[in-house]
Amino acid sequence: MERTWEEINEKIKKGKVVVLTAEEAIALVREKGLKEAAARVDVVTTGTFGTMCSSGAYFNFGHARPRIKMYKVWLNNVPGYAGFAAVDAFLGATQLPEDDPLNSIHPGAFSYGGGHVIHDLVARKPVTLRAIGYGTDCYPRKEIRTVITLDDINQAVLFNPRNAYQNYSVAVNTTNRTIYTYMGVLKPRLGNATYSTSGQLSPLLKDPYLRTVGIGTRIFLGGGVGYVVWQGTQHCPTLKELPDGGKLFSGGTVAVIGDLKKMHPRWLVGVSYIGYGASLAVGLGLPIPILNEEIMYWASRGDEELYAPVIDYGEDYPQGNSRVLGYVTYAQLKSGIIKIEGKEIPTAPLSSYPRAREIALTLKDWITSGRFLLGKPVELLPSIGETPPLKGLQEKAGEEEGEK
Amino acid sequence: MILQRVILRFPAQVVDRPIIYNLIKKYDLVVNILKANINIQKEGTMVLEIQGDPTQYARGLEYLQSLGVSIQPLSQAVFRDEEACTHCGACIGVCPTGALYLERPSMEVKFDENRCVACLICVKVCPYKAMGVVAASNSLAPVD
Numbered sequence: 001m002e003r004t005w006e007e008i009n010e011k012i013k014k015g016k017v018v019v020l021t022a023e024e025a026i027a028l029v030r031e032k033g034l035k036e037a038a039a040r041v042d043v044v045t046t047g048t049f050g051t052m053c054s055s056g057a058y059f060n061f062g063h064a065r066p067r068i069k070m071y072k073v074w075l076n077n078v079p080g081y082a083g084f085a086a087v088d089a090f091l092g093a094t095q096l097p098e099d100d101p102l103n104s105i106h107p108g109a110f111s112y113g114g115g116h117v118i119h120d121l122v123a124r125k126p127v128t129l130r131a132i133g134y135g136t137d138c139y140p141r142k143e144i145r146t147v148i149t150l151d152d153i154n155q156a157v158l159f160n161p162r163n164a165y166q167n168y169s170v171a172v173n174t175t176n177r178t179i180y181t182y183m184g185v186l187k188p189r190l191g192n193a194t195y196s197t198s199g200q201l202s203p204l205l206k207d208p209y210l211r212t213v214g215i216g217t218r219i220f221l222g223g224g225v226g227y228v229v230w231q232g233t234q235h236c237p238t239l240k241e242l243p244d245g246g247k248l249f250s251g252g253t254v255a256v257i258g259d260l261k262k263m264h265p266r267w268l269v270g271v272s273y274i275g276y277g278a279s280l281a282v283g284l285g286l287p288i289p290i291l292n293e294e295i296m297y298w299a300s301r302g303d304e305e306l307y308a309p310v311i312d313y314g315e316d317y318p319q320g321n322s323r324v325l326g327y328v329t330y331a332q333l334k335s336g337i338i339k340i341e342g343k344e345i346p347t348a349p350l351s352s353y354p355r356a357r358e359i360a361l362t363l364k365d366w367i368t369s370g371r372f373l374l375g376k377p378v379e380l381l382p383s384i385g386e387t388p389p390l391k392g393l394q395e396k397a398g399e400e401e402g403e404k
Numbered sequence: 405m406i407l408q409r410v411i412l413r414f415p416a417q418v419v420d421r422p423i424i425y426n427l428i429k430k431y432d433l434v435v436n437i438l439k440a441n442i443n444i445q446k447e448g449t450m451v452l453e454i455q456g457d458p459t460q461y462a463r464g465l466e467y468l469q470s471l472g473v474s475i476q477p478l479s480q481a482v483f484r485d486e487e488a489c490t491h492c493g494a495c496i497g498v499c500p501t502g503a504l505y506l507e508r509p510s511m512e513v514k515f516d517e518n519r520c521v522a523c524l525i526c527v528k529v530c531p532y533k534a535m536g537v538v539a540a541s542n543s544l545a546p547v548d
Contacts, residue, residue: 049490051531109528184494185529192497269490271531281490281531334511348496353511355490 001039001293005376008042008289012373019043019287019367021360022201022299029300038296043367043374046203047220047285047359050196050351051182051271054162054233055093055280057118057260060154061129063087064146069139070131075117082131086139090159091117093280106275107180113278116270118158121150122222123265156260158222158268162232164284166204166252167308170195170328170338172345175314180275184350186313193310193338193347198356199303199330203286206299208249209384210237212289214377219256220285220363223267226258227375237384242327248307252381256284267359285359287367289374303330310340320392407455409438409478411522414448418471424450431464432456438521451478451522479517480538482524488534489513495526495535 011017018041020028025044029037059080061070069086072079077097080089095114102108120127126147135142150156171183172193179186184194197205207213217228232253240248267283290296310325311317328338333347366372414423419442427433433456440450454461465475491513495504503519504526506512526535 050492111533185498187497194494194497269532272533273531274528281492334508336506336508346497348506349493349511352490352492 001035003042003289003291005289005291005374009373011042012367012370015368015370017042017367019045019364021357021364022046022206023357023360025296025300026200026302029296034293034297034300037300038290038293041290041296043364044206044288044290044296044299045285045360045363045367046198046206046288047201047283047356047363048164048198048203048351049267049283049355049359050198050281051273051279052160052163052282052284053094053182053279055118055158055160055282056091056114057121057156057158058084058088058090059156061087061089061131061148062152062154064141064144066141067139068131068133068141068144069136071133073129073131075129076112076120076127077130078112078114078117093118094277096278103275108275110272110274110276110278113270113272115268115278115280116272118260118280119265119268119270121156122260122263122268124149124151150261157257158226158260158263159255159257160232160282161255162234162253163256163282164203164232164254164286165197165250166202166208166237167248167250167306168195168197169311169317170308170333170347171313171317172310172325172340173314174312174325177314179314180273181313182273182276182279183313184348185274188314190340190343190345193333193340193345194350195308195330195333195347196350197308197330198351198353199306199334200301201353201356201360202306203284204237204252204254205249205306206301207286207288207295208237208239208247208252208298210252210381211295211383212291212377212380213254213286214380216375216377216379217254217286218372218375219258219287220283220359220366221256221258221263222260222283223264224258224262225372226256226284228254228377228381229257230255231381231387234390235382236387236390237382239384242307244327246305246307246327246329248309248327249384250309254381283355283359285363287363287372287374303334306330308333310338405455406458406461407453408461409451409453409521411476411478411481412448412450412452412468413474413476414450415472416446418473419446419448421471423468423471423473424452426467427454427464431460431467433460433464439523476538478520478522481522482517482520482527483536483538484515485534485536488532489530490532490534492531494531495529498525498529500525
């Protein structure tokens with residue numbers, strides 16, 4: 001059985017396409033077998049909704065009279081990056097106000113940051129824009145303070161350098177103190193475990209060799225339509241064969257882009273992690289074209305076949321040690337209890353499985369109703385073994401101060 | 405016999421009085437202190453589980469109210485903003501009583517107000533600020 005992108009898009013246009021969510025595809029393959037399921041289904045949809053720190057948005061605010069070249073810019077008191085042309089700026093999801101108390105009284109609350117500004121803009125709330133310039137002959141103005149909404153500005157583009165990590169570590173804490181991490185609050189002595197992947201609905205985990213994902217892949221992004229534009233930062237897909245015969249896929253990421261003006265506040269939400277920082281929760285869904293049986297095979301793996309490594313965030317992760325405490329399946333994680341070092345540990349997710357399911361269903365609806373055609377990549381992302389291993393950052397003695 | 409969980413708020417002028425002692429001694433109530441705190445304005449807050457004869461319980465509450473202590477049923481102390489909650493699960497591991505729990509297989513976060521002891525850990529931990537505290541009100545009648 002072989003199927004082309006073009007054939008699938010023709011079927012979408014004619015209203016004859018068969019789309020299942022990854023959950024539904026798992027059930028169908030179990031019931032009818034791989035061969036029949038692959039023959040019957042054209043597209044499998046996936047979804048994930050969770051905190052994705054490498055996210056942000058860039059804007060063109062329009063020119064004021066007289067003109068200003070924005071040297072520094074703040075949106076609701078959160079600094080943006082203005083090192084572009086006069087009235088362009090980028091705002092990162094984890095950026096915090098300069099007067100935020102941070103972790104000075106630990107654990108800090110981080111109640112408002114870049115992710116919250118993005119959410120407020122998408123929710124069509126008025127946002128205070130302040131900028132300063134240094135004054136030039138062509139841009140004489142030195143300061144502006146105004147209120148904008150998403151509709152007032154020329155462009156607003158969500159551009160996330162790394163989203164939808166293929167897989168993610170399960171976080172535990174082996175120390176004797178409670179720790180506050182981006183994986184939530186972790187109680188001492190393996191008191192709890194957190195994980196942050198939608199497992200059998202997770203986009204890149206359902207096409208683990210990345211045979212259908214690349215530059216130009218059209219996706220559900222933030223409630224609107226977006227595109228994969230590049231491999232995400234730290235992209236380094238790997239396959240590890242586990243002692244029990246299981247396969248651990250991890251390391252794939254995507255960089256994505258989309259029109260912020262067409263997104264929805266339900267799917268881009270500012271988040272605050274006590275003791276860690278602020279960020280943005282992003283809803284992302286990827287359609288997988290069933291080009292052949294092998295793609296259907298991987299798209300239909302269930303939680304009991306998908307593994308994640310368990311990592312100590314008390315000592316190993318912060319120190320950069322590569323120790324893995326064990327491997328567990330998403331079925332075990334979702335059951336509520338995993339067993340590590342002989343101890344039963346209660347688990348909790350950090351990414352929303354109900355929202356992930358809703359994204360997969362929404363994408364299915366968009367495709368089935370002919371509103372969403374698949375974007376055939378102009379180039380696939382590097383697959384397993386096609387990227388160099390990730391480098392660490394080395395500390396070296398620099399040149400003497402003052403030397404150039 | 406009835407069993408109630410309540411939040412008591414003590415005005416500054418009474419926090420140094422042995423009020424809980426009197427509640428036990430004079431009204432024969434069984435109390436279990438789940439949480440107690442005095443803030444920098446010298447106002448006290450206490451989360452109590454009270455068990456006893458209904459008549460004595462009512463008289464005990466009258467005694468508290470006569471001292472200016474406000475009484476709020478615990479089941480109404482903490483609320484969830486259903487719009488803001490995304491069912492992520494960040495609260496599950498830290499909720500000490502299991503009042504917040506995951507329903508399977510839907511993986512939705514459920515909130516059982518009756519098991520909540522108003523420790524407020526979820527309020528601090530929720531990334532979406534979906535958990536909140538109901539403001540204290542003296543006019544709020546105790547549950548019967």
